[in-house]
Amino acid sequence: MVKAAVLGAGYMGSAITFPLSDNGVRINLWGTWLDDEIIDSCARAKHPKLKKKLSESVTLYYSDKLKDAVKNVDMIIIGVSSEGFLPVFNRLLDTLEQDPPIFTLTKGFIHGEKGVKRISEGAEALFRKKFPHRKFSWTSVGGPVKATELSNRVPTATVFGMNCPEIKKNIKFFSTGYYRVFTSDDVAGVELSSAFKNVYSIALGICDGLYQERSSGIYHNLRAFLFNQSIREMAFLVEMAGGKRETVFDFAGLGDLHVTSSSGRNRKFGEYIGMGVKADNAYENMLKDGEIAEGYSGLKNGIVWVDKLRDDSLKELPQLKMLRRVVCLNHDAGAELERYIANSGY
Amino acid sequence: MVKAAVLGAGYMGSAITFPLSDNGVRINLWGTWLDDEIIDSCARAKHPKLKKKLSESVTLYYSDKLKDAVKNVDMIIIGVSSEGFLPVFNRLLDTLEQDPPIFTLTKGFIHGEKGVKRISEGAEALFRKKFPHRKFSWTSVGGPVKATELSNRVPTATVFGMNCPEIKKNIKFFSTGYYRVFTSDDVAGVELSSAFKNVYSIALGICDGLYQERSSGIYHNLRAFLFNQSIREMAFLVEMAGGKRETVFDFAGLGDLHVTSSSGRNRKFGEYIGMGVKADNAYENMLKDGEIAEGYSGLKNGIVWVDKLRDDSLKELPQLKMLRRVVCLNHDAGAELERYIANSGY
Numbered sequence: 290m291v292k293a294a295v296l297g298a299g300y301m302g303s304a305i306t307f308p309l310s311d312n313g314v315r316i317n318l319w320g321t322w323l324d325d326e327i328i329d330s331c332a333r334a335k336h337p338k339l340k341k342k343l344s345e346s347v348t349l350y351y352s353d354k355l356k357d358a359v360k361n362v363d364m365i366i367i368g369v370s371s372e373g374f375l376p377v378f379n380r381l382l383d384t385l386e387q388d389p390p391i392f393t394l395t396k397g398f399i400h401g402e403k404g405v406k407r408i409s410e411g412a413e414a415l416f417r418k419k420f421p422h423r424k425f426s427w428t429s430v431g432g433p434v435k436a437t438e439l440s441n442r443v444p445t446a447t448v449f450g451m452n453c454p455e456i457k458k459n460i461k462f463f464s465t466g467y468y469r470v471f472t473s474d475d476v477a478g479v480e481l482s483s484a485f486k487n488v489y490s491i492a493l494g495i496c497d498g499l500y501q502e503r504s505s506g507i508y509h510n511l512r513a514f515l516f517n518q519s520i521r522e523m524a525f526l527v528e529m530a531g532g533k534r535e536t537v538f539d540f541a542g543l544g545d546l547h548v549t550s551s552s553g554r555n556r557k558f559g560e561y562i563g564m565g566v567k568a569d570n571a572y573e574n575m576l577k578d579g580e581i582a583e584g585y586s587g588l589k590n591g592i593v594w595v596d597k598l599r600d601d602s603l604k605e606l607p608q609l610k611m612l613r614r615v616v617c618l619n620h621d622a623g624a625e626l627e628r629y630i631a632n633s634g635y
Numbered sequence: 636m637v638k639a640a641v642l643g644a645g646y647m648g649s650a651i652t653f654p655l656s657d658n659g660v661r662i663n664l665w666g667t668w669l670d671d672e673i674i675d676s677c678a679r680a681k682h683p684k685l686k687k688k689l690s691e692s693v694t695l696y697y698s699d700k701l702k703d704a705v706k707n708v709d710m711i712i713i714g715v716s717s718e719g720f721l722p723v724f725n726r727l728l729d730t731l732e733q734d735p736p737i738f739t740l741t742k743g744f745i746h747g748e749k750g751v752k753r754i755s756e757g758a759e760a761l762f763r764k765k766f767p768h769r770k771f772s773w774t775s776v777g778g779p780v781k782a783t784e785l786s787n788r789v790p791t792a793t794v795f796g797m798n799c800p801e802i803k804k805n806i807k808f809f810s811t812g813y814y815r816v817f818t819s820d821d822v823a824g825v826e827l828s829s830a831f832k833n834v835y836s837i838a839l840g841i842c843d844g845l846y847q848e849r850s851s852g853i854y855h856n857l858r859a860f861l862f863n864q865s866i867r868e869m870a871f872l873v874e875m876a877g878g879k880r881e882t883v884f885d886f887a888g889l890g891d892l893h894v895t896s897s898s899g900r901n902r903k904f905g906e907y908i909g910m911g912v913k914a915d916n917a918y919e920n921m922l923k924d925g926e927i928a929e930g931y932s933g934l935k936n937g938i939v940w941v942d943k944l945r946d947d948s949l950k951e952l953p954q955l956k957m958l959r960r961v962v963c964l965n966h967d968a969g970a971e972l973e974r975y976i977a978n979s980g981y
Contacts, residue, residue, distance in 0.1 A: 513779030
């Protein structure tokens with residue numbers, strides 16, 4: 290019997306238990322120190338966010354039982370937020386006795402000692418410091434997956450960005466008739482696509498906030514404009530960072546942006562801003578409802594990261610610049626959007 | 636003063652008069668033999684489909700006045716449907732005395748003497764037969780443009796696929812603050828993207844027809860799956876036909892598919908099929924309301940065209956195959972979609 294530990298009992302961590310359990314995998318679901326109430330609720334009845342009972346194959350672990358949760362498992366799946374990644378990963382390294390393959394659902398950037406990094410870069414550095422002679426077997430899981438839909442077994446594509454081909458043998462534990470796995474060897478491309486689609490979804494949200502009422506929902510041309518330019522800029526960013534443009538033009542990039550920009554927390558965050566709410570207030574309001582708009586920190590970290598890559602790169606990224614001015618510097622959304630559009634193309 | 640003739644007074648032909656007239660261009664809008672009532676209505680009050688009065692710079696011409704409409708113009712813009720293209724283009728060649736640049740908004744394939752062709756291929760062959768020593772200056776206009784939104788000056792991107800760089804000097808007559816023109820030298824890529832986005836939008840519509848009620852609109856993962864696979868297959872098709880993959884990953888392809896699959900006649904046509912209506916009936920019902928689902932003929936012609944390109948090409952196009960089985964062969968949409976999904980990826 291195959292055993293997996295899932296770290297993080299929020300939306301994504303809990304949702305991935307559905308295809309795993311459908312494949313007969315036994316799952317230890319560990320909640321972080323922020324997840325105690327979720328674990329309580331799952332133990333009593335349903336997962337409070339997914340509104341569903343978890344499978345019988347899931348064993349629940351509170352935050353102080355990490356060591357037990359990861360003991361003798363065949364795979365570790367990390368499903369915490371980008372903010373939670375470093376503390377959880379450091380604790381994991383402290384307790385880990387074997388070196389099972391690690392799959393991460395976390396999207397965004399991390400702030401390490403040496404500044405902003407991709408998650409796998411940060412994780413690998415920490416892993417190698419602790420275990421210089423062990424194998425770092427890593428998969429960044431991306432693609433268009435809303436957790437609530439996955440837990441309802443809606444047909445879903447995902448992409449596994451793997452750092453070595455042997456990981457493929459684990460795909461059969463994830464894949465079901467409704468959860469289809471595509472693969473890529475471009476870990477950087479998958480990770481950056483996942484991080485930046487959260488950022489660019491804010492632009493689509495801003496447009497919704499500005500136009501929804503004014504145009505009674507009739508602004509498909511503008512949404513497509515912003516969607517398309519998001520993909521253009523994500524391709525530029527990924528290529529500049531050593532990833533492949535084609536990764537952006539596939540499930541990790543355009544597929545995932547499609548889901549995230551039509552429905553999701555980052556789109557919602559942008560919508561508030563389009564309606565005139567300041568970014569910090571929008572973020573705090575959503576946080577009170579338990580919703581983290583990861584694209585906000587993604588934008589702030591992303592800009593630091595972009596600046597480091599090349600001096601003049603923001604020139605090639607007019608939509609990211611517009612986002613920076615509106616979201617980070619509180620410039621007027623309507624005026625900035627109009628100016629940005631009028632300076633695009635011919 | 637610059638003069639342009641626009642042939643076809645339907646949605647797109649009439650909508651393009653808005654940015655042109657905003658640039659001070661004088662426009663002769665010629666209606667085909669199917670457009671007489673539209674011309675009547677425009678002359679009296681409003682354009683009946685766009686629900687808007689046309690600009691004072693627009694002069695209206697009935698179908699028997701083609702010669703007058705195209706006399707001494709600096710540009711010709713063809714805005715008829717793919718079904719109407721050949722008869723209109725042949726009449727145009729019969730009357731044309733100069734050789735102004737031609738811009739076409741028509742999307743799809745044409746049935747010439749030698750079978751199914753891209754529109755520009757067919758047009759060039761006819762042009763060269765008639766005028767062997769004249770210059771064929773051709774632009775296929777693509778990208779995410781819903782006509783009603785363009786006529787309401789919603790910010791819009793378009794792509795001009797041009798067969799020679801000198802055409803660029805005409806862009807200034809089209810481009811406005813809200814209508815932004817991007818350029819490409821990949822005419823085949825732009826044309827095929829425009830034709831196939833109509834076809835693939837049917838797949839998104841089928842999914843809406845099947846899932847809208849069943850899942851209360853909660854199937855974003857599946858929509859993104861189908862959207863993404865559409866782009867994958869369009870890139871394969873365009874590359875196989877000698878176009879560029881990058882054209883599909885930009886406004887002509889993914890941008891236009893974004894608009895067409897979220898709102899439009901081809902999506903609607905697919906939705907009927909997803910709800911159990913046979914394709915011919917769905918097409919006829921829409922036609923009664925004056926709505927042509929061009930993706931239906933696009934699918935039928937497209938499959939003939941694909942088969943000619945390479946023997947086994949449908950193997951690489953599982954979503955197109957699914958469409959063929961459901962739309963052309965009346966197989967059960969739900970069963971076919973499920974089977975197609977379960978055979979994708981790992």
